[in-house]
């Protein structure tokens with residue numbers, strides 16, 4: 001496995017199954033295998049960026065695309081109007097377990113602040 005090879009690389013290559021809800025040339029959105037809300041979708045860049053620490057100004061466009069995809073997924077999932085949470089767990093202490101940058105899109109219930 002290369003340094004940036006994760007389970008998400010296999011999903012991008014269709015080597016393992018995922019329930020894909022949205023795809024563009026640069027990003028892929030699929031359902032989280034262990035959902036924390038009735039809507040729980042992950043959005044990843046196809047480029048294997050580890051997390052925000054690994055992103056550079058070269059990735060400006062792709063980072064923008066991820067946020068636009070978040071709004072698109074919320075619309076597709078029917079949670080845009082009610083509200084939804086967008087989370088990036090950046091690094092181990094923040095709860096990152098898969099080291100390929102991903103946005104969690106969570107919706108369909110109320111969320112508390114501050115988060116745990």
Ligand code: AMP
Pocket residue numbers: 007018031032033034035042088089095096097098099
């Ligand atoms: P994080 O803890 O922020 O790195 O989030 C990783 C997320 O990936 C977790 O919510 C997992 O449930 C999810 N996950 C891990 N493996 C898969 C998979 N094969 N398909 C879909 N989601 C996955």
